[in-house]
Amino acid sequence: MVRKVDMLQVLRQLGTAMRCLLVLTVLLGVGYPLLILAIGQLGLQHQAHGSLLTDNGQVVGSSLIAQSFSGDGWFQPRPSAGDHDPLASGGSNAGPNDGELAGLIEQRRQQIAVRDGVSPSAVPPDAVTSSGSGLDPYISPAYARLQVDRVARVRDLPVDEVRQLVERQVLGRSLGFLGEPRVNVVELNLALQRSG
Structure with missing residues (x-):
């Protein structure tokens, strides 16, 4: 009985960790680079045309x-x-x-x-x-x-x-x-x- 409770806790913690990994991967691996790319594109457009x-x-x-x-x-x-x-x-x-x-x-x-x-x-x-x-x-x-x-x-x-x-x-x-x-x-x- 003790082993089942321990295994259940481990599976729950593993599930929580996997969800955190997925959320952080989407935010920091996809969202953040896209945000930085958009800011850079706006900056390049200003540099090319906005400063004249x-x-x-x-x-x-x-x-x-x-x-x-x-x-x-x-x-x-x-x-x-x-x-x-x-x-x-x-x-x-x-x-x-x-x-x-x-x-x-x-x-x-x-x-x-x-x-x-x-x-x-x-x-x-x-x-x-x-x-x-x-x-x-x-x-x-x-x-x-x-x-x-x-x-x-x-x-x-x-x-x-x-x-x-x-x-x-x-x-x-x-x-x-x-x-x-x-x-x-x-x-x-x-x-x-x-x-x-």
């Missing part, structure tokens, strides 16, 4: 790659070691103890302060330092706001209108907690072109 920016049917850039903008009537991106060339992506490889880099940063700070009519201490760090790739399309909201008066003056637009344009372009933290608020300078300049 157009104006009047013409492709004018990508929301993923910064561009150089010449003239004081445009918002300026971060500096780039490769002049915003996607084929020359990379940093300057200069470290924080490099005296030449420190001098270059100070030179950029002075130039931006003069160009935008502000104190050198008001120039945010992203205005004078390049990103690791040299292609970062984002600037801080502080750097975008710093440029508002100059852009409005050169384009002969009301300062409030340009300021509102910047505020509409500010993106919050990813998922509400990752990274910092940012402004895509390529999209901002495209919106500026369309408004004026």
Whole structure:
């Protein structure tokens, strides 16, 4: 009698284990890979088509790659070691103890302060330092706001209108907690072109 009860328990536990194995195999062996495949396909479609920016049917850039903008009537991106060339992506490889880099940063700070009519201490760090790739399309909201008066003056637009344009372009933290608020300078300049 004792052996029958033990065998019955073993069979029940074996049945439970087999059902768990079947459910987990379907969920993790089929469902999860299909979910990841679907997410990847959506990402590829966005990468292939979603990042291209157009104006009047013409492709004018990508929301993923910064561009150089010449003239004081445009918002300026971060500096780039490769002049915003996607084929020359990379940093300057200069470290924080490099005296030449420190001098270059100070030179950029002075130039931006003069160009935008502000104190050198008001120039945010992203205005004078390049990103690791040299292609970062984002600037801080502080750097975008710093440029508002100059852009409005050169384009002969009301300062409030340009300021509102910047505020509409500010993106919050990813998922509400990752990274910092940012402004895509390529999209901002495209919106500026369309408004004026």
